[in-house]
Amino acid sequence: MRSRSKLFTKTLVILLAVFAVMANGASLLFGFELYSSLVAEYRSKGRAIARSIADSAVDLLLSSDVETLQATVDQFNQINGVSYVLVQDASGVPVAHTFVPEVPAEVLELEPDGRKYRVTEIEIDGLGDTLNVTVPILGGLAGDVHVGMDSKKIQSRIWAGVIRMQVLVLLILAATIVVAIALVRRISRPLGDLTVHAHALAEAGLGGGDVPAVDPRTLASQDEIGDLARAFVRMEGELRDSAEQLQAAAAMQERIESELRIAREIQTSILPKIESALGGRVPFEIDAAMKPAREVGGDFYDVIRAGPDHFYFAVGDVSGKGIPACLFMAVTMTLLRIGAAEVLDPAEVLRRVNRELSRENDACMFVTLFLGLIEARTGRISYSNGGHNPPYVIRADGEVEILQPDGVVLGWSEDTEFHSRKLSLADGDEFFLYTDGVTEALDPEGHLFSDQRLADLLAKLGAESATELVGDVLNEVDEFAANEPPADDVTVMAVRYGPPRT
């Protein structure tokens, strides 16, 4: 596994480097310390021995007991590090010594230094470097004691010490490497495990597929690796949950979208084909269009033939959106058509529709509805407004009138009273109806299209036909909204009396 070997190599290299520095530093220091302490030890040892011999030599020299002196000297010569002992009498004659075969000239030449002890480093043929300690006997009056401390022993002890040290360091190094390998394995195995798991997960995806489980030992581990593994598994679970939620949400969206599509289809299909609704030639022109919002808004329009010379036309807007609005719209249009078939009085029709809608209106929905009744022969219109946006009248000479706002929304109360009002259209006069999707259209900066803009637009358009007027207004609204899909249904209807201009 690559991650393991990388970790391993790095750890090993660092370990080796640290150890090389440590071992050499320690050996240097150790060697130096050893040398200093050994030299000091040898000096004091040599001095102690020489002093001790000098003390016991006094009596022996004075009683001429050189055998015992020799025996004494021999005893001291057995001490580790002592390479020779020499006792000279006052005249410098060696009276006891441990040299074989003779006292070297280098030692005989050493000049005693009166009463003090002295340490001299000399090189003796056959013995090598020696630390010679000279101690006077009776202040030099009875002779001198020379003790040779073997410097070679110091060297060899230092080497032995340094080598032992190095061996120890190497052993520690070996042990550390073994421990490090075990440690790195312990760390990298779960990491590798996690890596394999993560790779498998990436390949299989969150949705499914077989992903090997993370080793339970790794999960149980009470260290950072364990924390990491547990965090990883927890994160994986959460990812899976949110992926599922996302899928569920997408499915829901899908369902809603299809519901909306159905609602829109219902909405658009329920709207009448105006030409067939008129059922033949009439001296006026009606056109309407509805641009549905992404979510069905509940706008509708209708044209109903009520007799040989009478035609109802209506624009409404159901409160709320979606399926409920759509259904409420359908109910409203059904009730409207039933009412329109029975009486030639817009107010009475609204009264009846309102009564039916208000009854058992648990959802508290309501609808604004403008209902007009045009007499084809005369161009006279009677109308009743149920809280809808007041329509405009555009006279043939270009004058624009707006009707007074009037009435209360349908579905609010059974007892609502509606009133019929009248106006008359001459040739070329236009009657313009719309829903709040027009005046409340928003531009990208969030400004309303507004009633004023609509009034100004109608004043300057000078459309030649109802169809043209409907198209122009819709285009203008589209342009205003920068072709963004409308937030609410946009519905317009135009009635033009008289033959179209040519």
Added chain:
Amino acid sequence: MTGRSGLAKRAFVVTVAVFLVALGGARDSAPAGDEIVLGMSAAFSGPSRGLGVELWRGAQAYFDAINEDGGIDGRPVSLRILDDGYDPQRAIENTRLLLEDDDVVALFSFVGTPTTTRVLPLLRLHDMDHGRRTLLFFPFTGAQPLRHRPYGDLVFNLRASYRDETEGLVARFAEVGRRKIGIFYQADAYGRSGWDGVRRAAARHDAALVAEATYRRGDDLDGEYGRQVEILRDAGADAVIAIGAYSASAGFIRDARDAGWDVPIANVSFVGSENLLSLLVGLSEHGDRDYTANLVNSEVVPHYADTSLSAVAEYREAMRRFDPRPDPSVAEPGYLPLEYGPVSFEGFLNAKLMAEVLRRADDPTEVDDLLRAAQGVSAVDLGVDATVSYSKEDHEGLEKVYFTTVENGRFVPLTDWSRWSP
């Protein structure tokens, strides 16, 4: 031993046994009081083992002889031997064991200067700490510390000292005009003792100690002694006195002769002249050189072939009859004992005088009695050409030194030194 006395002895043993059983078997073993036990630590192994073995053989031969005749007042004498290999440390350990052994009434015939001089303080310490003085009789060394304060009172010497021997050698060499003395000696107390003797003698006889060379104790015939020969020869020595053990001395003589140096070489008694000679004869047989030429030996006993002396006849008779061999658990095997020699003769004389002291003591197991008996030895004739007398102050026995040289592969008494006149 006659059948009758054997029967009587058996009857006695049975009676004693019955008596002891009747007493309830209070003692586990028979009393050791019957025997007079002497402790001996010597070299029974290593390059100087010939000395320990021969010394013991001579002594044991004598004790065997008197034990055959009923011992000392009916008590047989036995030697408890321990091997120290001529190593001072082991000699100390052995001595400690002997001192702690209640059966041992005295120490006897220790071998060597470095060993014995180190043992002396132990004897003093034992005396002071336990109030039990133990005497050392007739050590095989001529060193001075056994002959004066502070330890001289614990030791009785039979042999002459190294000072006596070296004095004799230097005097003789000076007489024939060889006054430039070189000394080859063992680097220890023994060598130092001889060195000191030579130095003192040279001063007395208008001679000079012109050069000295040492060797390490334990070096043997395989050692190299060329450097020592060179040192002495370059200094112009015209006589060499060797204070060594026999194997090292033989090696030195070999290397001197091989270097073409035919100066007279004298050895002292400690060398064990017969042991030295057998090595040199062996060397001569392998080469075309006679390594036994121009050799002198100083001895502290008369020549073992001088049968005009009653002790010599006695000695030879006892050696022939008993030919004692040391216990192989003590002595290193492989040593071929000599038929006769100065060392075993000295051992024999040591034993003879020891028996005399034991006989004189009221109770030989009481050290005060032993001391009194030894101090009372006066003009005792051991059968050699001198008598032995001790007193409270004087613990020196013989002082006479004998000289020998090799002729036809044998040591013979040396009387005419003029052959070495330069």
